Amino acid sequence: MAREHKVKEGAKVRKSTGDRIVDVIIYVALGLIALSTVLPFLYVLAGSFATEKELTEKAFFIIPSVWSINAYRYAIETANILRGLRNSVLLTILGTFCCMAFSLSFAYPLSKSHFRGRNWIMNMVIFTMLFGGGMIPSYLVFQAYGLLDSWWALILPGLISPFNMIIIKKFFQGLPVELDEASYMDGANDLQIFAKVALPLSKPVIASISLFYGVGFWNDYFNSMIYLSTPEKYPIQIQLRSIILLSSKVSDTVLDYDMFGAPPDKAVKMACTVIATMPILIVYPFVQKYFTKGVMVGAVKG
């Protein structure tokens, strides 16, 4: 509907010179803003394929004059970056899967208006959005559960994000009621309807919420730092941070120096940054059309 009007309006409204100037300013400003978000990435990408010589000589470039993959070779061979990458991939897949299983199955009963106990449970969930135990009590409780130095300490505490769960619930509520009625007629029970009717229709919300959870796991640094102590279990973000801080003067723990031998050079830092960013940027275009919808649903309260 909105489209139609836009077309009409374009034909009808003649713009004054002042309006045109404002238009140009807006287009240019937006272009610059968009550029400022991608330039740092492009620079680091270019730098990671450049030689150390070029990096010291030129302040800024987007295309290296001499291409080199030495930085990647060093990152993979010496900095052990592949181990972090593998850990992060496994953790992200496992974590996202668990989160989705818990969130979907928890949201489904709550999406049924006839479900008894629904208000009670929803209040219980919403309260956790307002108040929580905080870092230290949670740490001690998870320690008592025996989760320290285990990936489960990164996965279990965040199995259901109330915010994501509510988005899923709203999506389920939008599914036609007729489906339920028809399935009950056919003798299906609630579990069958959930698995065979509701889930297959929920691909958009599954895609966007998986992205939210997945990005959370991939990007997590702080929890890994608190809970993990064995370097073999470290995800890529921890390794990336150690590498970045190695030769800058601002490193704060001895551990950072212990993990890898000599301080890596600039191109290696860039290569590691690229390696840690790539997976997200590869997945992003595929899920982009879903997540905007997901956030919109979340924004419309109710």
Add this chain to the structure above:
Amino acid sequence: MAEKVKKQKGAITLSNGQVIVPKRKSTWQYMVQHKWLYFLLLPGFIYFIMFRYIPMGGLVIAFKEYSPFKGIWGSPWVGFGQFQKFFSNNDFLKLLTNTLGISLLQLVFYFPAPIILSLFLNEVRHNGYKRVVQTLVYIPHFVSWVIVASLTYQLFNVTDGVFNVIFRAISGGQTFDILQKSSTFWGLIVGQDIWRETGYGTIVFLAALSGVDQELYEAARVDGAGRWRLMWHITLPAIRGTIVMMLIMRVGSILNTGYEQIFLMRNDLNLARAEVFDTYIYTKGIRSGMYSFSSAAGMFKSVVGMIMVLTADRVAKAFGESGLY
């Protein structure tokens, strides 16, 4: 919340609009009939108890002198002793200054940024251009703070960062160290926030704007309204509810500056401005083992946060907005 008219309890509206009121089953009968729904709910329910509510119960250690050997229950009670220690501590004022300083800067510069960007995007009639800009500005939201920190180091460090190489060339050998000065720390943090979240923040506002009837603009234009009047009288009122909602959430998290970002950007040289409640709780609690003391600090933060959200919500409602709850 939309269902203003309270439906008769248990009434089922069929797809054809017919309303039937079945004889209400007893809860037990209902639970047996829908046992699979309860089965589906159960894992999540257990999760909320074990990982959300039991840690809340763990807050009792804020009123105790926790010792790892005696455990949560065996440790002696100290009443509000930990809170007294926290408030009378010299660090408290520093933490409050730093936390509020960063939060207020965020409120002034970072909060309006997505609104302004949305208004700009709303003026763009060329759909292709709009989509390209949107796609690009969303990206930073999806990269980790470690990567943001890493990009910041690579762009701004004194030795070989792009910024300083250029600055040196212009100023004739001088450098400007943003990363290791306390005076620039708040600005650095808010700057990173703006770079990372502004684009993504536009989604909710653009969603609100997509619901605006284009006829309104047409009618106003026919009446001779210019661009600014359209923005002032149609666009802004359309997103007012969303702005208020986002403001409530912002105010509610005024003491939440986040751990990761600040933890990654701070160092010995800027620590004076970089110690906030969140980092302090971590350092005192997990690194120094002062569990009870930092639990009290954490509890203070959570309680204030909750009061702020609820108050902001009330105020918004008093001014005729729909609020959060």
